[in-house]
Amino acid sequence: MAHDVVVIGGGNAALCAAMTAAEAGASVLILETAPKAYRGGNSRHTRNFRCMHKGPLGPLVDDYSEDEYLADLMKVTAGKTDGDLARLAIRSSEECLPWMQDHGVHFQPSLSGTLSLARTNAFFMGGGKSLVNAYYRTAAKLGIDVLYEAQVTHLELAGDQIAWIDYSHGGEIHRITPKAVVVASGGFQADTEWLTRAWGPAAKNFLIRGTPYNRGVVLADLLDQGVQSVGDADQCHAVAIDGRAPKFDGGIVTRLDCVPFSIVVNKNAERFYDEGEDVWPKRYAIWGRLVAAQPDQVGYVIIDAKSLNLFMPSVFPPLKADTIEDLARQMGLPADRLRSTVDDFNAACGDQTGFHPTELDGVATSGLTPAKTNWARPITEPPFYGYSLRTGVTFTYLGLKVDENAQCSTQDGPIKNLWAAGETMAGSILGQGYLAGFGMTIGTVFGRIAGREAAAHAS
Amino acid sequence: MQADLIQEARRQAEICHACRYCEGYCSVFPALHRERFLTDGDITQLANLCHNCRGCYYACQYTAPHEFDLNLPKALAEVRRNSWESYAWPAPVARKFHTHGGAIAIASVLGFAAMFLAIRLIGSAGGDGFYAAFSHGAMVAIFLPAFFFPLASLAISLKKYWSSVGGTRIDLKSVARAFGMAAEMRDLSGGHGDGCNFEEEDRFSHARRHAHQAILYGFLLCFASTSAGTLMHYFLDMPAPYPLWSLPKLFGIPGGVLLTGGCAWMMSLKLRSDRTLGDGNAWGGDFGFIALLGFVALSGLALYVLGSTAAMPLLLALHLGSVLSFFLLTPFTKMAHGFYRLTALIRDAQQKQA
Ligand SMILES: Cc1cc2nc3c(=O)[nH]c(=O)nc-3n(C[C@H](O)[C@H](O)[C@H](O)COP(=O)(O)OP(=O)(O)OC[C@H]3O[C@@H](n4cnc5c(N)ncnc54)[C@H](O)[C@@H]3O)c2cc1C
Numbered sequence: 037m038a039h040d041v042v043v044i045g046g047g048n049a050a051l052c053a054a055m056t057a058a059e060a061g062a063s064v065l066i067l068e069t070a071p072k073a074y075r076g077g078n079s080r081h082t083r084n085f086r087c088m089h090k091g092p093l094g095p096l097v098d099d100y101s102e103d104e105y106l107a108d109l110m111k112v113t114a115g116k117t118d119g120d121l122a123r124l125a126i127r128s129s130e131e132c133l134p135w136m137q138d139h140g141v142h143f144q145p146s147l148s149g150t151l152s153l154a155r156t157n158a159f160f161m162g163g164g165k166s167l168v169n170a171y172y173r174t175a176a177k178l179g180i181d182v183l184y185e186a187q188v189t190h191l192e193l194a195g196d197q198i199a200w201i202d203y204s205h206g207g208e209i210h211r212i213t214p215k216a217v218v219v220a221s222g223g224f225q226a227d228t229e230w231l232t233r234a235w236g237p238a239a240k241n242f243l244i245r246g247t248p249y250n251r252g253v254v255l256a257d258l259l260d261q262g263v264q265s266v267g268d269a270d271q272c273h274a275v276a277i278d279g280r281a282p283k284f285d286g287g288i289v290t291r292l293d294c295v296p297f298s299i300v301v302n303k304n305a306e307r308f309y310d311e312g313e314d315v316w317p318k319r320y321a322i323w324g325r326l327v328a329a330q331p332d333q334v335g336y337v338i339i340d341a342k343s344l345n346l347f348m349p350s351v352f353p354p355l356k357a358d359t360i361e362d363l364a365r366q367m368g369l370p371a372d373r374l375r376s377t378v379d380d381f382n383a384a385c386g387d388q389t390g391f392h393p394t395e396l397d398g399v400a401t402s403g404l405t406p407a408k409t410n411w412a413r414p415i416t417e418p419p420f421y422g423y424s425l426r427t428g429v430t431f432t433y434l435g436l437k438v439d440e441n442a443q444c445s446t447q448d449g450p451i452k453n454l455w456a457a458g459e460t461m462a463g464s465i466l467g468q469g470y471l472a473g474f475g476m477t478i479g480t481v482f483g484r485i486a487g488r489e490a491a492a493h494a495s
Numbered sequence: 496m497q498a499d500l501i502q503e504a505r506r507q508a509e510i511c512h513a514c515r516y517c518e519g520y521c522s523v524f525p526a527l528h529r530e531r532f533l534t535d536g537d538i539t540q541l542a543n544l545c546h547n548c549r550g551c552y553y554a555c556q557y558t559a560p561h562e563f564d565l566n567l568p569k570a571l572a573e574v575r576r577n578s579w580e581s582y583a584w585p586a587p588v589a590r591k592f593h594t595h596g597g598a599i600a601i602a603s604v605l606g607f608a609a610m611f612l613a614i615r616l617i618g619s620a621g622g623d624g625f626y627a628a629f630s631h632g633a634m635v636a637i638f639l640p641a642f643f644f645p646l647a648s649l650a651i652s653l654k655k656y657w658s659s660v661g662g663t664r665i666d667l668k669s670v671a672r673a674f675g676m677a678a679e680m681r682d683l684s685g686g687h688g689d690g691c692n693f694e695e696e697d698r699f700s701h702a703r704r705h706a707h708q709a710i711l712y713g714f715l716l717c718f719a720s721t722s723a724g725t726l727m728h729y730f731l732d733m734p735a736p737y738p739l740w741s742l743p744k745l746f747g748i749p750g751g752v753l754l755t756g757g758c759a760w761m762m763s764l765k766l767r768s769d770r771t772l773g774d775g776n777a778w779g780g781d782f783g784f785i786a787l788l789g790f791v792a793l794s795g796l797a798l799y800v801l802g803s804t805a806a807m808p809l810l811l812a813l814h815l816g817s818v819l820s821f822f823l824l825t826p827f828t829k830m831a832h833g834f835y836r837l838t839a840l841i842r843d844a845q846q847k848q849a
Pocket residue numbers: 044045046047048049050067068069070075076077078079080081082083084085086186187188189220221222223245246247249250251252253254286287288429430431457458459460472473474475476477479
C-alpha cells in the first residue's frame with residue numbers, strides 16, 4: 037500500500053508527527069531503524085517535558101510564564117537562541133500537555149530528589165519508554181503502519197521535492213514514493229567516526245548516553261544534497277557520567293552527582309577545575325567538556341566517608357579503600373601524586389562550620405589553584421571512595437534548518453514535501469547549551485506541526 | 496532465604512534506585528527509595544509489596560536485550576515465593592505446593608477420598624438435608640482442626656516475616672491504612688488508575704484487578720455465609736438447610752457466583768500473560784491453587800442446585816473434600832499471599848509514618 041506520509045524515525049517527534057497526520061486523515065507509515073525492543077530512540081530515556089502554564093496544569097504547580105521560560109532558555113544558551121522559534125515552542129507547550137494525556141501519556145508528581153522541577157517540568161509516569169509505548173498503542177488505533185528494523189538510507193531530492201525514499205528492511209532495499217516526508221531521526225552522536233571527525237580523536241573515548249541507532253544517516257544524506265543545515269558539528273550536549281557506563285544506552289542511571297563533595301583529578305592525579313563552582317544540575321554539562329579535555333578523556337572523583345550519603349547513588353558502587361594510597365592503586369593512579377594532591381587540598385581547607393550540601397555555602401579553600409569555592413571539606417575520613425568520570429554525549433546540535441512550519445529548505449527555497457522535527461532540527465532553536473526537558477518540548481511541538489503540514493500537503 | 500535470589504533483586508533495585516522513573520506506579524518504589532542501602536529484610540518487604548502488575552517492566556528502558564537486564568516483577572516474584580517457603584511452618588510442606596500444581600491436585604483428590612471414606616464410615620446420625628449424608632458432629636470434628644491449623648501455621652509464619660522485615664509494635668492507624676489499600680487493591684490500578692499490564696503486553700487494563708476483586712469479595716461472601724450458618728446453628732438453633740431468603744444463602748449464592756467467575760477469569764488471564772515476567776517455577780502451583788478455589792465455589796453452587804437429588808452425597812463429598820484441601824493448603828499455597836501482603840502493607844504504613 038502506498039502511504040501519503042512517511043515518517044522517518046520512531047521516537048517522540050516521529051510519533052507526534054505521525055499521530056497528528058493520521059488524525060488529519062492521511063495514511064501514515066513509520067520507518068524505525070531499531071528493532072521493536074529498542075524503538076523510541078533517545079525518547080525512551082527521557083523523564084520529563086518542560087511546559088509553560090498559566091495556572092496549575094496536570095502535575096504542574098503554580099505557573100510558568102512564557103517570559104520566564106524564555107529567560108531560562110536564554111540564560112543556558114548564552115543568548116544563542118532563535119527567539120521566534122523558541123517562543124513558538126514555549127507558547128505551544130501548554131496545549132501539548134493535555135494533548136499528550138489524550139494520546140495516552142500519564143504524568144506523575146515530580147520524582148523524589150527533583151522537587152526543584154515541580155513547577156516547570158511534567159514527569160512521565162514510568163519515564164520515556166512508557167510514553168513511547170503509549171504513543172505506539174495510540175498510533176496502532178489510528179491505523180498507522182509501523183516498520184521496525186527499517187533503516188532509511190537515502191532521500192532523493194529532485195529540484196524542490198523529495199522524489200523517493202530508499203530504506204533497507206529484511207536484507208533488501210525498498211523504494212517508496214510518498215507524497216510527504218517527515219524526518220525525525222535524531223542527531224548523529226552514535227556514529228563515532230563522524231564524531232571523531234568533528235571532535236578529533238578524543239571522541240573515541242566518549243560514551244553515548246542514549247540510543248546506538250541515531251547515526252545521522254538521513255542527516256548526512258540530506259546535507260550532502262544541499263539541504264540547509266544549522267549548528268556546528270563539534271557542538272554537542274555532553275555531561276560527565278560514571279566511567280563504567282556502557283558505550284551506548286546507559287541512560288539516566290549512569291549520572292554521578294557527587295562532584296561537588298569531592299576532588300576530581302586526572303590520570304596524573306592532578307586537580308584541574310573548581311569542583312564546587314555551582315550546584316551540580318547547573319554544572320554537570322560543563323564537566324562533560326572538562327573531562328573531554330583531560331588526557332585519555334577520563335577523570336577520577338574522590339570522596340571520603342562523610343560525603344557518601346549526600347548524593348543520589350549511581351548504578352555502579354564506588355571503589356572503596358582504607359587509605360588514599362590503596363584507592364590510588366585500585367584506580368590506577370600514581371599513589372604518591374594522589375597523596376600529595378589530597379594533602380595540598382586538605383591543607384587549603386578552612387572553616388567548615390557553614391557547610392550546607394544543597395546550597396552554595398561558600399566553604400572554600402584558600403591559596404589553592406584551582407580553588408574549590410564551595411563545599412570544601414578535607415578528604416580525611418576513611419573509608420575513601422572513588423569513581424571514574426567520562427564524557428557522556430546526549431545529542432549533537434548539527435541539524436536541519438527549519439522555519440516556523442517545520443519545513444526544510446535548500447538555498448533556493450523551501451522543499452515542498454519535506455519537514456523535520458525533534459533532535460534533528462533542534463539546532464534551529466538552540467545554538468548551544470540545554471535546558472532540562474526542552475528536548476521533548478521541541479519534539480512534541482514541531483512533531484505536531486510537521487504532521488499537520490505534511491497531512492495538509494498530502495491531501 | 497535463598498541468597499542468590501535476594502542478590503539479584505538487590506542488583507536490580509539498585510538500578511531503580513538510581514533511576515526512579517517508576518516511582519508513581521505502586522508502593523514498591525517509594526519504599527525502595529526510602530532506604531539508600533537495602534538489607535535482605537528490605538528486599539523481602541519490597542517483594543511482598545509487589546503484586547506483579549508488570550507496569551515497571553514494560554516501562555523500563557533497561558530490559559533485555561539491554562545488558563542491565565531489568566525484570567523487576569520476576570525478581571521480586573522469586574524472592575516473594577522463596578520468602579513464603581522459608582517462613583512457612585512446617586517448611587518442608589510449603590516447598591511441595593508453591594511450585595507444583597500437580598501436588599495440589601493430588602492433595603485435593605486425597606481430600607475427596609477422605610470425605611468419601613468419612614461419609615461411608617461415619618455416615619449420618621439420622622439428620623436431615625446434608626446431615627442425612629454426613630452428621631454435623633463429624634463435620635465439626637474434621638473441619639474445626641482443619642480451620643485452626645492453617646491459622647496457627649500462618650500466625651507462626653507472619654511472626655517470622657514481621658521480625659525479618661524489622662517490624663515494630665503494631666498500631667491501629669497502620670493497620671487501618673493497610674486494610675484500606677488492600678480493599679481497593681489500589682496498587683493494582685497502576686498508579687494512574689488505568690490498571691496494570693498483564694494479559695496483553697503494555698496495554699493497561701483493569702481485568703486483573705477486577706478478576707481479583709471478584710475472587711476476594713466472592714471468597715469473603717462465602718466465608719460470611721459459612722459463618723452465618725455456624726452462628727445460626729449454634730446460637731439460634733436453626734440447622735441447615737436454609738431457605739433462599741436466609742443469610743447463608745444471601746451471602747453464599749452471589750459469593751459462589753463471584754468466586755467461580757473470578758477464578759475462571761483469572762485463569763484465562765494467567766494463560767495469556769507472559770510467564771517470563773513472573774516466577775516461572777510457581778506458575779503451575781498458582782494455577783492449581785486458583786483451580787482448586789474455583790472448584791470449591793463451583794461445587795458449592797452445584798450442591799445448592801442439586802442438593803435434593805440423588806447426586807447430593809457425591810457432590811457433598813466433592814465439595815467438602817475441596818474445602819478441606821483448600822483450608823489445609825492455605826499456608827502453603829498462593830492463598831498465603833493475602834496474609835503476607837496485608838502484613839507488608841502494615842509494615843509499609845509504619846515506615847511511612849516513621
Ligand atoms: C539519557 C537521556 C535522558 C534525557 N532526558 C530528557 C528529558 O528528561 N527531557 C527532555 O526533554 N529531553 C531529554 N533528553 C533528550 C531527548 O531524549 C531528546 O531531545 C528527544 O528524545 C528527541 O526526540 P526525537 O524524536 O527527535 O529523537 P529520538 O527519540 O532519538 O528518535 C530518533 C529515532 O530515529 C530513528 N532513526 C535514526 N536513524 C534512522 C534511519 N536512518 N532510519 C529510520 N529511523 C532512524 C531512531 O531509531 C529513533 O527511533 C534525554 C536524552 C538522553 C540521552
